[in-house]
Each structure stands twice: as C-alpha cells, then as structure tokens.
Amino acid sequence: MNLGRAKAVPYTDTPGGVTGIDKQPVDGPVRVSAPGPKGVGGSGLAGDAVCKKEHHGGDDQAVYAMAREDLDGWEAELGRSLANGAFGENLTTQGIDVSGALIGERWRIGAEVVLEISSARIPCATFQGHMAEDRWVKRFTQKxxxxxxxxVIEPGEIRAGDPVEILHRPDHEVTVALTFRAVTTERELQPRLLAAGAALHPEAREWARKYTEEYGV
Structure with a gap:
C-alpha cells in the first residue's frame, strides 16, 4: 500500500508544479472510500495526494493497482530497482494478474474494503518525467x-499485507489489457469494450459508443 504527498517537480504542468505520483509504502491502517466525482474528488485513500483532478482521481479512478510481478519485469529491463509505489500505484499486488483482470471484477481487500475494476491506467507526461527514462510513455504502452x-464499492480500512480475494468475475472477456489497447494503439477494438456495460469507466464507454456509431460496427 502506497501513498503520495504533493511534491514540487520540474516535469509536471499541474497547478503549482506539484504531483503526488511519487508514492511511498505505508503500513496503515488507511481509510479507503469513494472520493467523489472526477474533477472534484481525489484519491480513494486518505492521505494520498491527487494534484490534477481533471485527469486523475475521482470515483472511477479512486485506487490504482499494479502487480509486483510487472514491476519486477521492468526492473530486469531497466536495470534498476523499483520499489513498491514506483509507478504511482496505491496497491502493489502479488499473485494477481492485474492487467488480465476483467472490467467489473470485484476484489475484497482485508476484512472490509471491496473494490471494482473500472479501467486501465493511461501513461502521461508526468509519469514520463517521474520515471526519467527515454521514450517511457511509448515503451510502457507497447508493454x-x-x-x-x-x-470503491464498500469502504473501510486496509493495511499493508492484507489479502486480496476475488469476489466476482463478470461474464465477458473485456480485460484491463484489452481496454488499454483499445484506447491507445488499437482503436478498432473499442466496440468490444461495450460488453463490459456500466462497469466500464464512463469515458472509455463513451469513446467506444462513438466509435461504434461512427463506423457502424
């Protein structure tokens, strides 16, 4: 579990030039709850800074999860250590294929919190600056x-090391990875996203709807 504090950096265009992407591990407990609509609400984790609310945070992006196994793969490729939170994630999981999870899949974290997968993380210029790697956005996208x-479906407290239990897997094939490809490099996949229904992030759902109408697919 990782939280970020607002920090001034030279590589972001947020108001005041601050970002909360540099997240650090904490033991907790940390309160998790729905933060409010995008543009108003920030992170779903108490004490975690979101500095550009028009693009980050809000109810449909309340928590960001990344698999430790994926970080380990990047460590080998980049030749450098990546601590939990290095990608700006709130939850660094083990034993779960996060990008292979289904939109609408629900996880219980610890005894109280239930979360639902809504979308994929899209890399931005702040992420590029934070990582300080050449062509980082392109490389991350290609991966x-x-x-x-x-x-957040059910609020509560979580702690570092809490187990993650998959409570529900929807009856469709729209994964996080498929969603990512559809909204970045393979727009022709967008009609397939509509199978995820209301669980899909509203912005991705609207893109898929418009593409489907435009191309009659």
Missing part, C-alpha cells in the same frame, strides 16, 4: 500491462 484503476 501493454498498465495496471488497473478501481472504484
């Missing part, structure tokens, strides 16, 4: 393992 945004 196709972006990690997942989740919304």
């Amino acid at each position: 196709g393992a972006p990690g997942a945004y989740l919304r």
Whole structure:
C-alpha cells in the first residue's frame, strides 16, 4: 500500500508544479472510500495526494493497482530497482494478474474494503518525467500491462499485507489489457469494450459508443 504527498517537480504542468505520483509504502491502517466525482474528488485513500483532478482521481479512478510481478519485469529491463509505489500505484499486488483482470471484477481487500475494476491506467507526461527514462510513455504502452484503476464499492480500512480475494468475475472477456489497447494503439477494438456495460469507466464507454456509431460496427 502506497501513498503520495504533493511534491514540487520540474516535469509536471499541474497547478503549482506539484504531483503526488511519487508514492511511498505505508503500513496503515488507511481509510479507503469513494472520493467523489472526477474533477472534484481525489484519491480513494486518505492521505494520498491527487494534484490534477481533471485527469486523475475521482470515483472511477479512486485506487490504482499494479502487480509486483510487472514491476519486477521492468526492473530486469531497466536495470534498476523499483520499489513498491514506483509507478504511482496505491496497491502493489502479488499473485494477481492485474492487467488480465476483467472490467467489473470485484476484489475484497482485508476484512472490509471491496473494490471494482473500472479501467486501465493511461501513461502521461508526468509519469514520463517521474520515471526519467527515454521514450517511457511509448515503451510502457507497447508493454501493454498498465495496471488497473478501481472504484470503491464498500469502504473501510486496509493495511499493508492484507489479502486480496476475488469476489466476482463478470461474464465477458473485456480485460484491463484489452481496454488499454483499445484506447491507445488499437482503436478498432473499442466496440468490444461495450460488453463490459456500466462497469466500464464512463469515458472509455463513451469513446467506444462513438466509435461504434461512427463506423457502424
């Protein structure tokens, strides 16, 4: 579990030039709850800074999860250590294929919190600056393992090391990875996203609807 504090950096265009992407591990307990609509609400984790609310945070992007296994793969490729939270994730999981999870899939974290997967993380210029790697956004996109945004279904407290239990897997094939490809490099996949229904992030759902209408597919 990782939280970020607002920090001034030279590589972001947020108001005041601050970002909360540099998240650090904490033991907790940390309160998790729905933060409110995008543009108003920030992170779903108490004490976690979101500095550009028009693009980050809000109910449908309340929590960001990344698999430790994916971080380990990047460590080998980049030749450097990546601590939990290095990609700006709130939850660093083990033993779960986060990018292979289904939109609408629900996880119980610890005894109280239930989260629902809504979309894939899309890399931005702040992420590029934070990582300080050449062509980082392109490389991250090509890898196709972006990690997942989740919304809060049942609030509560979580702690580092809490187990993650998959409570529900929807009856469709729209994964986080498929969603990522559809909204980045393979727009022709967008009609397939509509099978996820209301569980899909509203912006991705609207893009898929418009594409389907435009091309008659």
